[in-house]
Amino acid sequence: MAQQHLDRLTAIDASFLAQEGPASHMHIGGVVLCEGPAPRFEEILDHIRSRLHLVPRYRQRLAEPPLEAGRPLWVDDPTFNLEYHVRQTALPAPGTEDQLWRLVGRLMSQQLDRSKPLWEMWIVEGLERGGFALLSKTHHSLIDGISGVDLATVMFDVTPVPAEVPHPDEPWRPHREPTPVDLVAGGAIGLAKAAAAGVAGVLGAIARPQSALRAATEAAEGVGEVVWAGLNPAPATPLNVEIGPHRRYTVVRNSLADFKLIKNAFGGTVNDVVLTVVSGALRAWLHGRGVRTEGVELRALVPVSTRGNHEANTLGNRIAAMRAPLPVYIDDPVARLRAVKLAMDGLKESKQAVGAEVLTGVQGFAPPTILAQASRLNFSTRLFNLIVTNVPGPQLPLYVRGREMTDVFPVAFLPKNHALAVAIMSYNGQMNFGLLGDYDALSDLEDFAEGIRTSLAELVALARSRTSPPRAAGEANGASANGASARRGAGARG
Structure with a gap:
């Protein structure tokens, strides 16, 4: 999976940053309800830590090239702290679902800090009906809803027993902090890759002129x-x-x-x-x-x-x-x-x-x-x-440390x-x-x-x-007659 240090944001990912304002937040998320007692906080942290290598972007933050020389880039966060991103809270008694939805509203009202990796996860305990909730919150520049389903591999398993996940031979170590020259160079490499893809498209069009003409016509109409x-x-x-x-x-x-x-x-x-x-x-x-x-x-x-x-x-x-x-x-x-x-x-x-x-x-x-x-x-x-x-x-049902996920919103x-x-x-x-x-x-x-x-x-x-299958005429008439008789009886009793 290509999620490298100094990756340049795509145009659409960068557009979600450009559209964000004090009142228009550009993060999305989900609320998951799970049965049973919540795992210990340390157990949740260890579970996520053991799978973070599956989603390297979760340990990367934004970096802006100097003088707006290009779109932002994803760079490793040398001060990454999992405990900052995974947080624990509890509802006050009685812990109704209405209280949970009010908490979700408050948490989604707060913008993510762009100086850190753009995600948070909240573990919410104290639910009235038992169980616990997980609230995820991720900036739209990092992820969209469809790929978000794929990211469930970080937290969820398809069996109650957590799967054994292969690990890299070496523990994660962040790249060094990029210099302004590194950022400019990273942006230039990203632009060169885009240009190369454009050239490849042109060469492909020359090789397949009829299909290229159809595609160009569709694009113009679009x-x-x-x-x-x-x-x-x-x-x-x-x-x-x-x-x-x-x-x-x-x-x-x-x-x-x-x-x-x-x-x-x-x-x-x-x-x-x-x-x-x-x-x-x-x-x-x-x-x-x-x-x-x-x-x-x-x-x-x-x-x-x-x-x-x-x-x-x-x-x-x-x-x-x-x-x-x-x-x-x-x-x-x-x-x-x-x-x-x-x-x-x-x-x-x-x-x-x-x-x-x-x-x-x-x-x-x-x-x-x-x-x-x-x-x-x-x-x-x-x-x-x-x-x-x-x-x-x-x-199919999914599980978090052996606890079944009952609902997702x-x-x-x-x-x-x-x-x-x-x-x-x-x-x-x-x-x-x-x-x-x-x-x-x-x-x-x-x-x-x-x-x-x-x-x-x-x-x-x-x-x-x-x-529903239509009733037979006799059955319908009988039901109607029985209904009329019942109504007459009720009227007499009244």
Whole structure:
């Protein structure tokens, strides 16, 4: 796995640094609930320490080349201290889940220190129902949601007995602190590698002119679609207001089987059902705020992984963004699902994601000051109302030092002027939502959570009624007659 000292950040990774501000944090995370008593703190530290060599980036920090001569680089942290990154706390009695979600909101409100490796892990004890929680918090420049699933190898095992992990022959020793000349040279090497890849692409295009022409045409169409989307901003809503640094967090537990039931009954994909459920919840939430939804279609920024199979277990972001419709103007849940499916099918056939990747590639040659502006154009917050990200997780139980992981809830991030982010993750038959809101703008975050539950329940009921076998005429008439008789009897008794 290529995670070397003096690696230059990719354009998209650097863009997450450029977009970060005092109120718009660019870290993501997850909350894991585990059964049984928590391992001793020292045992957790030893467990992580024994596996850190699997993710070398966790012991590296950012280094800026002098005079903004290039993008930041990852360098070994000579003062790395695991006890700084792994922390222990406990909830006060009674230790309810509401208390846990409030703690998560507070911890996600605090920015990571850029002078250290950009991650933290919190062990939370004192839960009312027993067990313990693990909260992970990692800067988006280091990792994205899809590769985050691969990083579970650091903490989790697929059996109750922890696996034996092979270790390097030599203990980890940090490289020496880089000099300004080292940083400039490291950036130049990264730029040269990017240029070499570009030359290789040109040579490949010469060898395969027809496929190259098709790719160039798709890329041009994709950039055109991104530009066209930029000329059509998302509608103004109460979600798109100035936000502060403080966060609220809550969750919604769901069954993956319910989403598959709806998908099988009415067509589409699980992700189409997710977007439909979110649309229904947003419709109800907007009505609760007194906002009319006739003719209103919100837009979700939906990250799409472009990571190939050969890039498994690698860090850094391999994502493009699509702007998916949320038809809050449609009252009927099934009609809403069909509208989402139709629109998503069109997006998949479009070149929007290809265009986003092309723009990211162009940014790869931009100096940092231009990159900061270009990343904001590519990630313009005017183009969407909220982030909706759906990460597939393992469909088998995982363990931490022999304790089974019972639940997992993802945590997304809030860009500038965005008060809500919805993250979904499947795990072992679950399909759980993590809802992150601005503390002041989303004081009714629980109302939106209830809207998720109601929106899903409506679709489940309709799917079950569609898929249940019809009764025989005599059975139906008998049931009707019995029901009428029962009602007459109740009336007589009344």
